[in-house]
Amino acid sequence: MKFTLAYGKSGLDAAVPDENLVGPLEIRPAPPLIDPGVDVAESLLEPIGCPPLSELAKGKQTACILICDVTRPVPNELLLGALLPTLEAAGVPREGITILIATGLxxxxxxxxxxxxxxxTIAANYRVENHYGKDLASHTDLGMSPRGVPIHIDSRYVDADLKIATGLIEPHLMAGYSGGRKLVCPGIAALETVKVWHGPQFLEDPRADCGILEGNPVHEENTWIARRTGLDFILNVTLDAERRVTGVFAGEMEEAFHAGVAFAREVVTVPVGGPVDVAVTSAAGYPLDQTFYQSVKGLTGVLPVMKEGGTIIIAAEMSEGVGSPEFAGLFEEFPTHEGFMKAITGEDADRPDFFVMDQWQLEEMAKVLRRCEVVYVTNAPFADQLEKLYVTRADSVESAVSAALKKHGPNARIAAIPEGPYVLPTLSESS
Known part of the structure; x- marks a missing residue:
């Protein structure tokens, strides 16, 4: 069967033998909103769990609106197009509004x-600024969380009279689902906060995984931190495979978020009748597959349905390279992922208190490599260096599938997941 994997902006055609195919596994159809602008505007008037935004904004002189950075396909212009006039009509002066890009690190x-x-229009008429997570001086110290995370949050947000977060609700490899509280931590948190919150004490918990909120320490912790900062209002959306808005969830930080998660879970969860030997997946295309770092999300998303020793074949454009210098440097420092894990968990006595920014993504990748072989299909400029990143490369999906069938046998089950991490494959209860 032929299908198209999300790859860059153009997609990548691929084929898997019909007799081996499981899927393609795709998100369930959810009709896109006919006029999402109307739905967004109505959500501000009748939000979930709190008064209308216009009431919350009365008497406020400053407001900070958090938006995702360019690695997330959030329809920011649509959301801001409703938020900004609402705030100004309620009396918040335009010069008192800051649109803060929650870059995290x-x-x-x-x-x-x-x-x-x-x-x-918005870029020309409003203040749009970046968060700089490595600049501790630009953050406000809000104390320590119950789990021992030092809370340092961007002062522009902390000092605002009204605090709003926008975003996209979708499966997330550590926090269960993105959106809501995640724009605060890690979105506008300092490195000193993120390095503890993304440390092994949180990430090695088996509940710190895609689609899991209950008992997930990563989710629970950044929810506590966002609540501590005084997040007043969220405006989140869900999208379909074509990036069209399928749902709008606005209101109180937790109630609106959980309403969005309930909707998203029904759409993205795809039951699979038994584990598979091979997965052919993607890093969701542009903008998520611009770096090797971001592509890891496509690997972790398929783990719930993989057999031990299985093969994950992933297509990712990765036009911007491996990732941050710190992340790329980890592969130079550690020839194996096993050595890296010993360092961050304290098992390596020669590397006490080891820490490098972005190590958490390699920790997530190590979870995959402990169970599966990983093969990349890419035209990235560094493609010939992939073996140094603990993975191998194939010239095409078809050649990678052929090699996987030789390894796992002619009857191997092959799951195809064209949209990668936007889909949450899970083993069905009967499997």
């Missing part, structure tokens, strides 16, 4: 990327 978005994020 990613690079800043500058120049034309600002226009890509918010549109020309």
């Amino acid at each position: 990613h690079r800043p978005n500058l120049g034309e990327e600002i226009v890509e994020l918010v549109g020309e």
